[in-house]
Amino acid sequence: MTPRVKEILSWYESDNPGVRTNLARMLNHGTLAGTGRFVILPVDQGFEHGPARSFAPNPPGYDPHYHFQLAIDAGCNAYAAPLGFIEAGAATFAGEVPLILKLNSHESLLSDKDPISVQTGSVNDALRLGCCAIGYTIYPGSNLAGEMYEQIRDLAEEAKAAGLAVVIWSYPRGSSLSKDGETAMDVAAYAAQIAAQLGAHIIKVKLPTAHIEQDAARKVYEKEKVPIGTLTERVRHVVEAAFGGRRIVIFSGGAKTGDAELLVQVRAIRDGGGFGSIMGRNSFQRPKDDAVKLLHSIMEIYKG
């Protein structure tokens, strides 16, 4: 147990030892064990985007066992997926990689301006499947955001009592936001804050741009000269927005992108004090050997 892991666990001071144990299990697993950094493999795109868009680029990914093995081979801290994918491999790979059960899902067959992600798993499922944490997506800015806030509140209270950690994917989206606004600096920081106030132990947000969406926020950023010019600065600001660094914040890689750019992003996350990456499509949409190699490159950066 490294001093850094002990320090991180100390932030969750109102949580029972069960929650801390499950956080420790993720912090102490895989290539980054003990560093306080994370690389998590999430595979919820089958539900979110459909199977062909998710897996046709690398067809072995249709098989749920593939992703368990990828997370293990790459030395990820954890593997996150919805009920079906977890059920399809949890016994075969029991004890080999910490699991996060995504408890809600959204399908992209709907053309919904104000999306809602609905419950597709339970805390009992997470316990019976041996998971360390529940995962949940919120859409700040959606007119239906309130329904998700109330649902994760219920689920988080139940999960914490049972010793499970709570991971919130905070993705601004909805009719109140412009397309650029979804990854705007002020909105990303706000999204991290909301997840933290909802009681998340681990917060996942997208990397922000320098765009400012809200006028009321722009005035403050300008007046207080909040440094957000570089990606590193923007990561630092998001981490600050999540309780001054007292909550684990990890960043998504987003759509598949060039590897060079990806590594640049990872260095910015590291230098800005981010806690790591959650890397789906950039991992499982390429041959496994390539994916493991890329993930190892990323982990090397976080270790550095």
Added chain:
Amino acid sequence: MTPRVKEILSWYESDNPGVRTNLARMLNHGTLAGTGRFVILPVDQGFEHGPARSFAPNPPGYDPHYHFQLAIDAGCNAYAAPLGFIEAGAATFAGEVPLILKLNSHESLLSDKDPISVQTGSVNDALRLGCCAIGYTIYPGSNLAGEMYEQIRDLAEEAKAAGLAVVIWSYPRGSSLSKDGETAMDVAAYAAQIAAQLGAHIIKVKLPTAHIEQDAARKVYEKEKVPIGTLTERVRHVVEAAFGGRRIVIFSGGAKTGDAELLVQVRAIRDGGGFGSIMGRNSFQRPKDDAVKLLHSIMEIYKG
């Protein structure tokens, strides 16, 4: 217990022996016992389309006993119906054919662009009626899909804990989809994926056309050259979309059609790795002898 059945049961690795036992009951019943293939008789059209549209073409079908006897005579793996039909025969035919209790229903008196199918049976009903499985319909693409996902999640958790298998009818429909989109290739594959992620043991979808509904999907199908030109290829793609073949996927015959065409479809299902057919109107809307003969022809193909 054939090796194939053992293999299929092994996919349901997170399920308790009760669920596996009920899956085995269906896999080992009737003409196709032990082959890993299914022909299921579903009779939910009375509720879904109204009685005359369903049973006037072959009036003995008004009598619920008729369908039990048909499923038995034809050697189907299972018989699926809503509460009333099952209650009306479950004692007389106890132990003669595996039963699937359809837990939700939709009536066609409504002109609803975004349909929802509502709960009309319970897990307790399934247990007291001696059923092997619960059945449930979802409408991916409906604005009300989320309500159905949350309801089947609840019901599936309860059913699995009680050792019952879960069969999901996944029928894309709703204002976000064009009429052609309901059976589009990308949409059918997506529908299978959603059912699998919701934790279904057996997934029922419609045979897809070569149409692609979503632009984002079309790009991938084209770029990755996913073969979907023939019905066999399309079946193979749907099966792949259901966890790389690790879930039982069966196909509906849809509206009554010519027998020759039907048998062509069945051969495509077989050759594409589909697990079988669920055959309602093509079975019970003709005289029983004809129906039994047709079903035997279909089963012969699956055995081949």
Added chain:
Amino acid sequence: MTPRVKEILSWYESDNPGVRTNLARMLNHGTLAGTGRFVILPVDQGFEHGPARSFAPNPPGYDPHYHFQLAIDAGCNAYAAPLGFIEAGAATFAGEVPLILKLNSHESLLSDKDPISVQTGSVNDALRLGCCAIGYTIYPGSNLAGEMYEQIRDLAEEAKAAGLAVVIWSYPRGSSLSKDGETAMDVAAYAAQIAAQLGAHIIKVKLPTAHIEQDAARKVYEKEKVPIGTLTERVRHVVEAAFGGRRIVIFSGGAKTGDAELLVQVRAIRDGGGFGSIMGRNSFQRPKDDAVKLLHSIMEIYKG
């Protein structure tokens, strides 16, 4: 236990000793202990307005521990915040300052004319975190106000049974009100009355202007010559509106303002019989030493 505190407690005659004990804890804590006056530090702006707008002016405020320490150093009667902020410090500062758990929150990413604040904490959370009270915001005048009234009714019943006090933030807002109407004299008094009728032990409203929003009300104010010309008179009227002075009513400072004006307001609250101030942005958006000094000036006025 001063006679004034005893008198105040006597107003809550239908409440069990647990509720009175928790009211007494707040009345007897900090610099104003025993005076029957309150200065409460609320920090819910991170969720309500976003992190940068809230904390960039004084960046140590990103850290949840900062606010606990500020409330302690300034001798506030209580510290109020949403779940995440309370969880992040409740163990470190256990027993050092009475806590109010804000049970609902609203985000300003939404452009909602009829806002609703959704539940983000529970009575169980308040108990496990050692809080003296739950806090809840209502928006009288919003078309969705009824949902909030029903929710706080449920929560207040549960809280009172468990011995927790109930604090209601009553903020008129919604499509039925003009912008000026939100702080109009008649509306502010009405907001206080609604909170009191909902069973609040402590009511928080904004300082009212002399504007009258509703015609039906204006007629009465004019006919009865209700004195509302000065801020002191308006405070007196609001306190009167909250059960003739039998409920604790405190006033918010609102947006950051000049200190001189603030102290003028505090004197008006004191002279009008108001019970104190809830002071967020004017406290935590300046350096801590300044904040403590300002809060002490305010407390001196209340003591005077």
Added chain:
Amino acid sequence: MTPRVKEILSWYESDNPGVRTNLARMLNHGTLAGTGRFVILPVDQGFEHGPARSFAPNPPGYDPHYHFQLAIDAGCNAYAAPLGFIEAGAATFAGEVPLILKLNSHESLLSDKDPISVQTGSVNDALRLGCCAIGYTIYPGSNLAGEMYEQIRDLAEEAKAAGLAVVIWSYPRGSSLSKDGETAMDVAAYAAQIAAQLGAHIIKVKLPTAHIEQDAARKVYEKEKVPIGTLTERVRHVVEAAFGGRRIVIFSGGAKTGDAELLVQVRAIRDGGGFGSIMGRNSFQRPKDDAVKLLHSIMEIYKG
């Protein structure tokens, strides 16, 4: 918040902030606030011994308000009593002294060699009455001890979840023990250990004699030369037996005794590292002024 109180709270590392807050309330109340020492006034003798035996020596004690006022006047850390006594004064004295609701009681009308103390209050009662803790008596050595262990286990789980502290009176008694055995060194240490293992936050035992009851224990005390010759040494051994000093152990004064002897005992408790005294009959069976004077003398010793 003194460093000593912070240290003591740190021992209860698996407890939620609510429990720590209530422990802090007792540790920070009264004359001994902040010292880490306790003097608690318990008045359960009315139920345990009957009213005349309890209150005839000082008849004002028949009135439940008397004991609240005595605890307040003497500056005790807390006042402990059964349901009726607490109900009879909790509103009048709300917020003036931390309360411990004794949840079980035993009457001395029974001539039971193997006594059991039965539940006469609930966790809900403790919450509605504004108590900081529940109290519970166990009789290790009674053939019915197991029933009490199971009941306090249930109640402690419920109390801890609601943020209440748990105080266990551990009084060895029963047909397996000799009269001398009830206060024997080995038995007293064992009683403290059992209460600690049951999850008590505060443990109350009787001052032990140098007698050893069990042969198996005597061998160890002799072989390991455990120092138990003086009362100070025996107190130290009991404290060690309660998790090496990581649990608060307080000692009862027992039957009314001479004041000089009492103060000698208190000095021994202080010097042996005991956390304080729980003093019933020696407090309330004399005129209040005398009682307050005596309790202040005792508190002076603990402060020294």
Added chain:
Amino acid sequence: MTPRVKEILSWYESDNPGVRTNLARMLNHGTLAGTGRFVILPVDQGFEHGPARSFAPNPPGYDPHYHFQLAIDAGCNAYAAPLGFIEAGAATFAGEVPLILKLNSHESLLSDKDPISVQTGSVNDALRLGCCAIGYTIYPGSNLAGEMYEQIRDLAEEAKAAGLAVVIWSYPRGSSLSKDGETAMDVAAYAAQIAAQLGAHIIKVKLPTAHIEQDAARKVYEKEKVPIGTLTERVRHVVEAAFGGRRIVIFSGGAKTGDAELLVQVRAIRDGGGFGSIMGRNSFQRPKDDAVKLLHSIMEIYKG
């Protein structure tokens, strides 16, 4: 994940992935990780025998943190203790060693010929404290054994549904057995069988002697020439009695004994196919360095 661990996990085929994950956590922790062998540190003697008999020989053991650290330093697979001991260290050592919460306890103040061990912890406690398993003691042969069987049945059902493993201490004792009978060959094998039939995942029994207690059993042992002459043979027979080797059976060291004899016993356990040792008094009743050294010697034997 070694083949041996995979093989062991495969025996628990009716258990959900959560149970298998928690078994894997113990099988893959510490010096013996991956070998399929166990050395567990149990410290329930404080409750069972009293504190001085347990900890006076090595007084640092009064402190609950000592035993967590000992289990960690020695590389034990798990640490088992009752509620109080686990609560006192579970947060400090979160994630550092798998924990088994002993859910029932028996005190030796009672002179009970037919002992019963009563519930002193819950499945919820095990979850909130981050434990991998619950532990429970049964006394086959006690007239009160049935009460324990019914209680562990309830608790095991609840634990398994929540993904926790179940460890049963099976200690024959009671008025129907002679003193020699408690460790008799037939009785030990019977005790292992009962625990296995009750659904235990891990079974703990005492090393048996060659004595046969029951006449009906003796006839069979003699007729069938069951080899039980050596300790190795007797271990083999007990393992066989626990479902032909399909359940993990570990053996207790019993009272503190000479190290040479202990190592002889360990070799017999290893050679007889036993899965390991649970070693309490021989571990914590000596200085920590000695204990770690001894435990490492034992682990070396199991690795050999």
